[in-house]
Amino acid sequence: MSLEPEGSNRLLRDVLARPGNETCADCGNPEPDWASLTLGVFVCQACSLLHRSIPHISRVKSVQDTWDASEVELMATTGNNAAKAKYEQTVPAFYYRPTHSDCKMLREQWIRAKYERNEFEFIEKQEPYSAGYRDGFLWKRGRDNGQFLSRKFILSEREGALKYFNKQDARDPKALMKIETLNATFQPAKIGNPCGLQITYLKDNSTRNIFVYHSDAKEMVDWFNAIRAARFHYLQVAFPGASDEELVPKLTRNFMKEGFMEKTGPKHTEGFKKRWFTMDDRRLMYFKDPLDAYARGEVFIGSKENSYTVLSGLPSSTQGHHWNHGITIVTPDRKFLFACETEAEQRDWIAAFQRVINRPMRPQEYAVEAHFKHKP
Structure with missing residues (x-):
């Protein structure tokens, strides 16, 4: 049965009012005013712009536009709750779920992880941040001259530390940061790079800052979530009776x-x-x-x-x-x-x-x- 445009848009408003559809499927922002016709989710304007970066996966449309009956039917048969059950079915407890106030790069990689890479449908795709060990090169800002130089980093849950080395063949690390006091927060504006990450730790009970970035946004987010995973597993041992809900807010924090x-x-x-x-x-x-x-x-x-x-x-x-x-x-x-x-x-x-x-x-x-x- 075909409907007049006014009737289709009225039905669309009914679909929007269903539980789960009243907030953005990706960042939780209230009153989403865009939709992905291919994924069947309602999203806010900011996230709709990020969906446009994956046009082979997602085609977006404003809820203010004229909709035909088949488009409304697609949204009615999916919706945010059903999409989350599929695309977020195995999100690890430690994995950071961005909100609307987080930086663009973090939100975009969350969207790509869900819909493009299907990381939370296939657990083996989570290995880069779930394995308990990660190594690689990051651009690190020099303490004295302010230049960013390539440095090797190793994160080891077994050793309980994040380390970096000034020389590729160096045996001893330049710094050893205990997972116990480690924090990481994205600071693109401060660092001057969209993938800029500020890592802090305590040295002699005083705060030490390290500023790093990687040219590949996925690499940087994987490092961030690997740090969160290491912190999560450390806290599980330190506080054996604590629930995931109690531990997750302690993994990383943004500055107040x-x-x-x-x-x-x-x-x-x-x-x-x-x-x-x-x-x-x-x-x-x-x-x-x-x-x-x-x-x-x-x-x-x-x-x-x-x-x-x-x-x-x-x-x-x-x-x-x-x-x-x-x-x-x-x-x-x-x-x-x-x-x-x-x-x-x-x-x-x-x-x-x-x-x-x-x-x-x-x-x-x-x-x-x-x-x-x-x-x-």
């Missing part, structure tokens, strides 16, 4: 907030200097340059129950700041003074600090706080 602020020293008379700040959980780190390997300093941000507070503005006697939007962080030991360039930045930083301060401290965080208090 980053940007430039001015800061002054402990006496509040040293003058203010512009620094790049990174809020990583309870560690507030500051750098001279966003791509520095080591922080110039770190501040521990505890909870309100432990006498940590954040205030808008600076003490009236404060001098030497070029930016007018001040922030004061009060800790049990001293006050830290910062200044932001704009009121919006000040508001965002205060909100980030407040989220951390409002969260009660976990038992292991008291040990971290004690270390900060005894830093030379």
